[in-house]
Amino acid sequence: MSCESCKNELANELYAQLAKFIDELPEKRGALISVLHKAQSIFGYLPREVQIFVGKKLGVPVSQVYGVVSFYSFFTMIPKGKYPISVCLGTACYVRGADKVLDVFKRELGIEVGQTTADGKFSLDALRCVGACGLAPVVLVGEKVYGRIGTAEEVKKIIAEYQE
């Protein structure tokens, strides 16, 4: 079996998973956002093809699907890195220097907010308040929370933890 067909098979399976979720919805009216949440959890992001699929399946114009995807910050059309890094820019973190922490991440990874490194390892995002304000400034890698990140050295240490 060629690698291309493996990929297709995998993709088909993911689409089938999504189709099943949509078919089992008790009510399709107003379900677009929950379907997109599901789709993003299956595919990791929401590429054009997935948006078209969702639109057809729900009987909603693709323009409306795109309108919703681009409106909400939780939805992404770019694949995230293997280790998604989020720097909290809530006010509590900001006054304790989170903007400077974010700058160090940008510099160390060589990417801007919303981008993914070329090797697909890290992506960088800013988010607003995870509610762990007692630990400000806070950085998340995946779901792991790192608190009280103050210096460039500590940022480098976090990145190093995920470098193989």
Place this chain on the structure above:
Amino acid sequence: MSKFTMHILVCGGTGCISSQSNEIVEQLKFHINAANMSEEVQVLKTGCFGFCEKGPVVKILPDNTFYVQVTPEDAEELVKEHIVKGRKVERLLYSDPTTEKKVSDSKHMDFYKKQMRVALRNCGFIDPDNIEEYIARDGYSALGQALSMTQQEVIDEVKKSGLRGRGGGGFPTGLKWEFAYKNEADQKYVVCNADEGDPGAFMDRSILEGDPHSVVEAMAICGYAIGATQGLVYIRAEYPLAIKRLEKAIKDAREYGLLGKNILGSDLEFDIEIKFGAGAFVCGEETALIHSMEGMRGEPTTKPPFPAASGYWAKPTNVNNVETFANIPVIFLKGADWFASIGTEKSKGTKVFALAGKINNVGLIEVPMGITLREVIYDIGGGIKDGKKFKSVQTGGPSGGCLTEKDLDTPIDFDNLIAKGSMMGSGGMIVMDEDDCMPAVAKFYLEFTEEESCGKCTPCRVGTKRLLEILEKITQGKGTMEDIDTLRELSHVIKDTALCGLGQTAPNPILSTLDIFYDEYVAHIKDKKCPAGQCNALLQYKITDKCIGCTACARVCPTNAISGAVKQKHLIDQEKCIKCGACMDKCKFAAIIKE
């Protein structure tokens, strides 16, 4: 059923879980088992204790011993010493920052002394995943009581309590219920707004994580009062733990006959569904929230029609925030008169604040309305971090404003805060010290509103962008005095013409800081100086004579801007310097300064 004589409560809020409270629970259980005491001692994971600064927090009942910054490795000692031998573990007790004495129980901690817990009454006391613990603390008896009253009587009770919406608007809750009640329709909805978008506020999340049943019960009461059979909770997808606990609470309530058909043997039918938000601040606005629940872009529409007349799927809909709902059962349990006896003339009850920023005791607090800022910041908050000078406290988040030294003795309530140019908002309270630059803080909030503007109306979409550009100019030292006039004028135009609350309040952080910290703006414009030393563009890193030439800074500099021979004073090339501060962090001799 086992008869526990001791309870070990471990904080299971997001903050404490981030610092390993799950592992602490496991370790405690392991050592309790090892000591053969699992029949007498119960280990519980509760909701947030509020004292996030010193998390993870472990509290032992009945003696209220309060241990702070506990690690999983401490579990063995806690069990062997405190539980088995009855000796408190001194080193883990909280020490009072002023007297430096160890405080053995939470009742004697300044942090808790002035607090009054109504909305948070169960947070940190019960296991949120166990409906029986909620019921044991009078849970669902308010619902039973409401069902014995007429719908109008229930509404009148809420009106009499004087409860006002805790999400920011401060609209009288009972009145809102009455509007929805009086609008007749075949279907009505009760919506709980749990889309806590204000950066730096986390009270709603803590309530849902620590006491989800209080919200479920209150929504059922509201459903009965206005005649709705369907409830919806609109919650941020970024709150996975709160979602999990809420889902469990709804499921358990159904099993106990507290949701569904014939609730408590009556004719009442009511059920709750969870709807996920997807990260848009504007969805905190009622009409935007409703559109988002319908699966659309969360854009607001003009009011009227108000949701009470035409809301979710164009049916009468009552929207209240989490904290508002959490207050409802207490009003029925203790009476509207009791509730109305707390607080000031026009603001009744308590308010939960998320106290954060440059303050010693970061955390979640609940205080009676009418308490002064001084009491909150110095008594409960323990004063300013690192002995710095208090500068300002920001309330109301991106829609609010700043209060300063002169406002410290003003009683906090809805109307006083507005009179002082700020607002209650959802309850974020960010404390700032002398190192915070106010034009930069205004810029921070405008970056937020500009990004979160939904783009539907021009004043907000374009206006916030222009405001932000001017603030960027000023903080980079390129501003002119005319810019200040433009800021003011544009701010007023946006306030008058924007479609919804987001736009109408977006200029507030600018107007407030311009009024109070005008000199700081002038310093940035005329002297090209940032008095607080925050605005990078106006600062230069310099190496002083303290430099011994260790070369550490030169090695860490990402742009090779530092030169100098070993054991000789180094020099920073200002052309190459990107002002990242790495050198200053690295220097062990405090030889690098910024000015």
